[in-house]
Amino acid sequence: MAVRAIRGATQVDADDREEVLEATRELVSTVVERNGLDHDAIISILFTATPDLTSEFPALAARELGMGDVPLMCATEIGVPHALPRVLRLMAHVETDRPRAEIQHVYLRGAVALRRDIAQ
Template identity: 60%
Template sequence: MVAMTIRAIRGAITLDRDERDHLHARTTELVEAIMRENALTTDDLISVIFTCTPDIVSDFPAAAARELGFGAVPLMCAQEMAVPGALPRVVRVMMHAQVDRPREEISHVYLRDAVSLRRDLAQ
C-alpha cells in the first residue's frame, strides 16, 4: 500500500470559440473528467492552477470550478506564453491532490484537440 502523498494531475481542453458559457462548459467537462478518472473529491484537492492561451479572455476558468463546488479549494488562473504556431484556445489545468496511488496510476486528461498536446498522457 502506498502512503498518502501529493500528486500533480494535468489536463487540457480546447474551445471552439471564446465565449463565457462555452468556456464554463468546457472547463466543467475537463474538471469533471479529471475528478472522475482519478476518483477524487474536492476534499482531496490542495490547489488548482488553470492557464489559458492568450486568445481566451471571456472569463476565468476558475469561475466555472467555483460553480462546481470548488469554493474552498485555492484556485488560480494564469496566461500561457504566446508561442507562434501553438494550439489556439486551450485551457490547461494542474490539480494538486492528496492521494494514495503511485504516480503511474494517476490519470491525466486531455480532451478534444488538446489530445495532440500530450498523446503520451491522453487516454
C-alpha cells in the same frame, strides 16, 4: 498519502464565455472522476488559458462545481507562435494513495494533440 500533480487540457471552438465555462467544468469533472478524487483531496488547481481566451476566468467553472473553498488561480500561457489555439489547461495538486504511474492525466477535445502519449 502522497501529494500528486494532475495535468489536463481542453480546447474550445471560440472565445465564448459559456463555452469556456462548459469546457472547464467538463475537464475538472473528468479529472476528478478518472482519478477517484473526493472534494477534500483537492489541494489547489492552477488554470491557464492561451492568450486568445479572455471571455471568462476558468476558475469560475470550478467554483460552480462547488470548489469555492479550494485555492484556484488563473494565468495566461506564453504566446508561442505555433501553439495550439484556444486551449485551457489545468494542474491540480491532490492528496492520493495512487502511485504516480496510476495518475490519469486528462486531455479532451482538440487538446489530445498536445500529449498523445498520456491522453486517456
